[in-house]
Amino acid sequence: MNAALIECKDVTIELGGEVILKDVNLSIYQGETVVLIGTSGGGKSxxxxxxxxxxxxxxxxxxxxxxxxxxxxxxxxxxxxxxVGMQFQKSALFDELSVIENVAYPLREHTRMSEDEIQARALECLKQVSLEKARNMETYDLSGGMKIRLGVARSIALKPEILFLDDPTAGLDPVNSDEMAELLLNIKKNINSTMIIVTHDISRAYQLAGRIFLIGNRMVKETGSAQQTRDSKDPSVQQFIHGWLKGPLTDGNQN
Ligand SMILES: Nc1ncnc2c1ncn2[C@@H]1O[C@H](COP(=O)(O)OP(=O)(O)OP(=O)(O)O)[C@@H](O)[C@H]1O
Ligand SMILES: [Mg+2]
Incomplete structure (x- = not known):
């Protein structure tokens, strides 16, 4: 197998004196889409x-x-x-910049494109998330869903080889959520980025993922493809799929 693009080796993460995740080992390979799913507060972000x-x-x-x-x-x-592109769960937009300038920012920071090229690329990204008409708006006038879409537009500006997306379909109504999922599948087709996507929605995970990782109880467990995850005999995986994880995420019994 090719070398991993991202490798996590025996990783323990502590924040505020608490162990958030313990002994995490995972590898992510070029071109794949990995979905991180799990309970709220489990450590996905x-x-x-x-x-x-x-x-x-x-x-x-x-x-x-x-x-x-x-x-x-x-x-x-x-x-x-x-x-690398990154869309943050809380958007992390630059409030002092207009909508289009938020998307232009990484282009100014990381490329030597001309002003015309920057404007054209930023507008192209805004069109992909249907925000072209909002290009001159202030970010604090945007709805929650628009902020998420702007965060995604900014994250793809550089046509990144790796794209990190933190719950890009969260808080969107079903139509917008479907459109966002379609957009992500199109980005995959057009830029072929390696994608790492957080979601709390198992049906989105099935739709988007090459491989799924379940996160909870300070553990990260690979459950395989959508089909393998559906068919898993692991009780904690089944519990998660059929409702929220109630018991602890366990290490054993995985098929
Ligand atoms: N900077 C921080 N300092 C201290 N604790 C933190 C910090 N960031 C996150 N945490 C804690 O780490 C845990 C995991 O948080 P995280 O945001 O990764 O959860 P999540 O799985 O993304 O949840 P959600 O689905 O609600 O977004 C939580 O208990 C959270 O309070
Ligand atoms: Mg989160």
Missing amino acids: VLLKTLAGLINPVQGYVTCWGKKWTELSVIGKHDLYSH
């Missing part, structure tokens, strides 16, 4: 940020293109981030 080099584990390490995030210089990290 924390894991996503750790994979993206934004949170440092207290034990173990994460590599991206074979390089440990913690050993990269500021310039090295900046270089890697020019190939």
